[in-house]
Amino acid sequence: MDFMIVRTKGLKKYYRLGNNIVKALDGVDFAVKEREFVSIIGKSGSGKSTLLHMLGALDTPTAGEVYVDGRRLSDMNREQLAVFRRRRVGFIFQNYNLVPDLNVYENVVLPIELDGKRVDKKFVHGILELLKIEEKMEALPGMLSGGQQQRVAIARAVAARPSIILADEPTGNLDSASGHDVMGLLKVAAKQFQQTVILITHDNDIAQMADRIVHIEDGKIVGDGGGAALKKAGDGYAGE
């Protein structure tokens, strides 16, 4: 039996908006196998990003549980969650979210340095080479194009060798060619470093590159599988 590296149980996230309660997630039960590449698709406001943030301990659920690597996130305090994020999870954001005062190399090794570990320079250079940004090592993020910045974000996500990569619309700000390029690199890197990838996207082509596609709507999973999920979602995908 495959090991479920990520698992949620009855996951709920409610917000109050004026007098209304918005159910961003409404009892999501979801699991991802180790080294699986999963795309989550859904309309804007469907709750897909909220789900990703819960999995990465960037937000806390209203109810339900998240298990990663067999550990329940709600059992951890803030300190443990931070350590969990830097060791177990690599984030890739739509806006890249690189630290502007650190150069490419410093951004990439940031989670390793925060963990107080010795940087394996050879390994890091290998990642940069793989992502074709080795020559930009000393450039500040402001110097780079969107595609280059996203590659740096991918490098940062994989550098600490986390078991899970969480990517929130990583190609959302890129043109089509750059988007496919970045996705190709993400897939190669994840495979090379044996990482599980959970990706949010509104691009059908990008979603198709995953092993599995999960469709979420109104805070609930309405489709889970390959092309069927995509078909069920129809043509109205839009990013959040």
Place this chain on the structure above:
Amino acid sequence: MLANNNRKVIRRMAGRSVRNNLRRNLIMTAAVVLASFMLFCIFTVGVTWIKLYRLQNIRLNGGDYDAVLYGVTEEQREKCESDPAIRQTGTVGIAGYISATENDDTMEAGCVWADEAYWNEIMAPARVSVEGTYPVDENEVMVTGEGLERSGLAGFGVGDSFSAQYVDAAGNTLTKQFTISGIWDGFGEKSAFYVSEAFYRESGFQIADAASGRYYLDFKQTVITPGQQAAYEERLDLGKKQVLFFNSDAEYSLPVFLGLCGLALITCLCAYLLIYNIMYLSVSQNVRYFGLLQTIGMTQRQIRMLIRRQMLLTGGSGIAAGILLGSAVSFQLLPYIIRLMGIRTGTVGEIRITFQPAVFLLSIAVAALTIWAGSRKPIRLAEKVSPLEAVSYRPACGRDGWHRTGRGRLLWRMAVGQITKDKKKSAVIMVSLAAGLSVFLCMTTLADSQGARTIVTNHMDADLVLRNDTLDKEDPAEWKQIMDEEFLKELTDTDGVQEIYPFYTAEIMVPWDPDFMELWMEEFYAKWMNIPYEEAAEEYREHPENFPTSIVGISENEVEYLQETLDESSVPFDKEAFLRGETCVLYRNDLDLTPEDAAGKSVTCVAFRTMDGAEGSQPPDNPASADAGSIYGNMTGGEKSRKFEIAGMTNEGYYYTGTTQGITPTVIVIDTALKEFAADPFVEKTGVRYEADAAVPAENHVMDLIQASPDTSDFSWESKLDSMRDAERAQGNLSLVSTGIALLLAVIGILNYINTVLGNVQNRQMELAVLESVGMTDRQRNFLLILEGFCYGAGSLVLTGTVGLAVTYLIYQSMNYMQAPFMVPAGPVVGMTAVTLAVCIAIPVAAGAGMIRRRSVIERIRGIG
């Protein structure tokens, strides 16, 4: 093109913006309130401080005047009275001195007549109470309780009479029955007996005489420059004996004024930086908003108008609230201080914290100007915002370029990177904090250094100077050795006494010599006497015993101090020769002689009076030929005549004393030489220095010793502790007000820092959230913020310790008319350093902690809220 009437919409938007961004605008309004409050308080308290400062000087001077002329002619008086620059003048004449009362035969107190202008106008502000009236009849006197006590008349009141001996202008000792017409209390010369004009006319003294007439001038202007002082002196065409002394506060009025202007400027700088920082942060937090406005067609001019209107709303309400707050603090706190001071009459009686339109308007004007100046740059920043920023603005992403990979610990690198990233912003934060701290440093240094302890000094900064009053007696037979070796030993052994400086004296004559004494006597007569030297020259040559003077012996531990007081000379002072008794120092007595006039010359000192007061034998026919070793007197052992080479001249008035203050020079030698020369000289004075922190008990022990002496009534003393108490009274609450201003500015500097750092951390919330998302723990974030805060604090302290200290020194020296030594008070500085570092470290950490409490990591990354 016709202008669109868009003011209405801009006004509406500005109003809505203020209402809708209440939190952000509250911070802005708080900054304006703070700046206005600070300016109003500083101006109000500053005006009070200036008045208190003047009051202190009035009290220390004993009257409200700027200059005093020694001796005044009718012509000069007319000039002064018709001078529109002079507010008022007053005349005081010395009318002799009281040498004994029915209860004390060793006293000496001046008889002084003050004219109506001096008594009612100039002296009034220095008085605290008056009972009775100023003397009118010839036998009436006005005294102080202290003066009565010193004269052995303690307990006497208004209407009581006493018998006293006084000496008139001719030197005659007369006896009179005086009646006390009034008793006053306050500040100034309190031992004097004020007498009537009738008494003065009888005394034979003249106002025109520089030795006894005093003419006090009170100028209208507060600031009198050295040039103006010199011009007045020239205009009065002073005689050789006349001197025009400007009070030290008048003399230093310009530097004091400039120093205060410097403090006011720094205050304005603090206010400016506060407004600037907040405005800058506010605009940089709203770049997306301004970009959005541009995308929908708002022009740069309209954005400028919008921000100005917002500033008008927040600035107007902030200034009003700040001034209201300042008024409440000033009007509640300061009257309490004024009441404590017990001010009653005269100019200083007007020190009340009332509504002062000038201060009110000035505060509003400066606050408005500060807001205008502080908002110019941020408004330009807002104007320059591109419409694109509306969709993609990331505050920290604008930085591009290359940056070498750093070495060392990550958090240290990041902290230093944060400080150096925007050098201008970091400099503004540090300068604004350093400005507040520097003013604190400056004010506490001024308050501490101008405190009673430092402005009250005795000879050699001694804590107590004991004096033998019997030596004031005319009749040498009444002179007594009340501080003999046994007494001095007991004094040395007294608990808490660190060191004593006995001051020996003996009466001598200095025979004529063509080399130096001829020059001295010519100069002395020209300067101080009413008759030409030629008329006295023959008598001096024939009978030098008619021109007695004193020789003074000082202890070895006083020689260095004496050396410091010497006039600058091309011939260096040979301390060893002085200690061997080969050389002497002369008291210059204000004569226009230079050390070069005396260089290489000698004086011969001849003892001619014994301890028991018996006259010595007459000097030889030709005393000019007297050599060391010649015996003139009928002395009991030791040398009777000795020649000393002149090693220098001093202006230190402490040495112009002795049993006889003569026409011939007062000669200062080492005490061992004096003892060889005069076997048992009198100890006229003894300086006493206490051990640190033992002043009060030590003084009590010394007083017990004096009380135990059989000659207790023949002692008098000048106590630093007593003088300090008087000075503290004179100062009122000056140091409290100074400390208040200092604290206020330091608090403002710190609040400025808090405001700026809170905004700074707020602006970086996304960056910090990103760091958190990649695994930075709370502990690591706190450490990063601590390092940053430490860098800001250390930078500010370094600025304060260098530039701030240098400015403090300059301001201090410009205001230091008391010549108090520059000394930075350790306690407040250590406290300031600790508080600064604590605040600098705690505030960013608290801001960071507050940030995480309110929103989740992802909300912060998305910039929600």
